[in-house]
Amino acid sequence: MQQEWIFGLAGGGLIGLAGAVYLLINGRIMGASGIIGGLVDRTAGAQTNERLAFVAGLFAVPAILALLFGNLQGEGPAQTYATSNLWAILGAGLLVGIGTRIANGCTSGHGVCGISRLSLRGMVATVFYIMAGGLSVVVFKHWLGVI
């Protein structure tokens, strides 16, 4: 339990390194919602293959790590422990998809890439999605008890 922050910091460093590679080499901002969203609504254009390659790496490397090591914290096989409530999963997915595309960014784009650039937009977006996320947990977990 006490090593969780070390895993957090190390994993965070890898995420930052990933963002630095995408920025310094490819010249692009590593925002997951923008990369995926542009593939979904077909606005990626000439960037389509590059984005497909990014998504392939994002899917495959954790898949391999999960097969080799299971849950890194030593709790057996890797799991997301996501709610089994179908309506919650459906609603959450829709909200995440619509919200990130309207706001033009998510945790990686506005959060990691935006804040590190001292972007006011990134900071404001992060404040709003964290506040809404906290409120969401209060409402759905503590109040309604559906998750």
Next chain:
Amino acid sequence: MRNLFALLSGGLFGAGLFVSGMTDTRRVQGWLDVFGTWDPTLAFVMGGAIIPMFFAWRYTEGRNPALGGMFPPKPQAVIGRNLVLGSTLFGFGWGLAGLCPGPSIASLSFGGINGAIFVLAMGAGMWVAPSIKSRLDAAVPAV
């Protein structure tokens, strides 16, 4: 070359999300749950990611990307309705499932049927978002 480095970047991103525990929805919801057993991990992840990115942005000054082109220009610091409303909607979904776009793909291989349903619903949301956005902008022009 672009595709190779995009694959590398996506792989590093996925590894980082997996190692840090961000593919575990309990950890994300635990961080958001200030009234429950608060889990500080996400703050370390954000900090650990922002520090190298800060230096990467500093390095971009006066330079060009290694594979050519230009670095993305800094957007104007406009805090509009779309940024605030979109981020709020996203946050509600993020808290409800404990998943955001990156980890939802990173955990797709071991997330079971619910993980796949989340990704499909997210894709549907991303698909309808442009029309919702344009209707919003038509009704009340965004700043």
